[in-house]
Amino acid sequence: MSWLDGNTSNGTDDAPAGRQAPTRDRLIRAFMHLVQQRGYAAVGTAEILKAATAPRGSLYHHFPTGKSGLAVAAIADLTDDIVYALHHAAGSKRNLGKLLNQMAAARAGWLRQTNWSEGPLFTVLTHEAVPHEPDIAAALIAASEAVTGAFADLFVTHGFTPDIARRHAQLARATLDGAMTLSRAARSSEALTEAGTFLALHLSKPDSSGTRS
Amino acid sequence: MSWLDGNTSNGTDDAPAGRQAPTRDRLIRAFMHLVQQRGYAAVGTAEILKAATAPRGSLYHHFPTGKSGLAVAAIADLTDDIVYALHHAAGSKRNLGKLLNQMAAARAGWLRQTNWSEGPLFTVLTHEAVPHEPDIAAALIAASEAVTGAFADLFVTHGFTPDIARRHAQLARATLDGAMTLSRAARSSEALTEAGTFLALHLSKPDSSGTRS
DNA sequence: CTATTAGTAGACTGATCGGTCTAGTTTTGG
């Protein structure tokens, strides 16, 4: 349900009335979950197909460029989700500190829920694809820009200047993402808890900030 | 040369006097670089062997458990490097803020130097191996504990209580690591620069801190 | 009803995967 950027993936996780989601969506969702679990290269197309209960022909019909096309589509979908959730969060003028803390808590909850079996999609894809998969790398640049922008909008909403907002957006993203990695490595939400506390403490009021340019 | 934890990998990057490093070390080094570039699953043993100029038999002689054994050894080597560098940094009682900033700068330098073609080993392995490679997952837990401990020692040296030191260690690690991922995704050192500035600003003096337990 | 397009279905392919195995070579130590 994409609670506050959470990274859960597209809202289409539910099969509302027994009806099956379209093949294309099922492929994207299966891809996301499997890649979040074990990485891009380790997940074979056969496994994705099986998880999505789709035949091979459908994959190359919907995604003529194959696996990498699937990755690009997954990145775009998740980006939309995250941006939407962040703008929604900016709308509900809740306390910023609480919001940041909640983001960390949501991520920790997700990790625990999946028994640390899934990780953040962008991070996984970044480290596997950047040097040798140009399409995926380009999609990740776009995603990064969009998500950082949406995060910055949130800070602007709470009274930060655009410059500081962008810096804080980078920082919040980095800290949350890094804490997810540490948490997964150590199988403990300790790092995420600490990250939430710290971000809430230092990024919630437009004063202290960092060096201005 | 492992400047302040940098993540560069073992000190054995040099071939001091024309003499070739032992096969085992060459295998570990080749593994590290290739995995940092493209990930664990994407790198085949054949490629590692070629990069290390070693025959297949040597790999399974030195690492009977094969690729995963290589990963475990690489993790152990890198952990030692990082812990050593951090304890060294703790010894030279330099300004803590400067030190943190320098760590971020060193990482940014490394990313740029490699044209964003290499990423942090632990992060890459964490997201590819945690759910289905028990040996690697265990090695990562140990590595995480050791590195966080060494980082905490650094903070203790600078006057923080052990509790706060550990929290700050987690936070510094998370922020630096996450900033590396963002930087690589966006192919820009922006996130790392901001991370360095912020850590130096908020983690260098034993006062503000977070909620105590 | 028919022609066209969208989508499903899965057999098949050459390449590559990690790992095993046998044989040779080099080093060690008694």
Added chain:
DNA sequence: CCAAAACTAGACCGATCAGTCTACTAATAG
């Protein structure tokens, strides 16, 4: 000098890889 151990060497294996291709069915539209 010689036997055991350490190490190098690479042919070989079944499994699996991403992607192609042909055949078929379902939906659309004129």
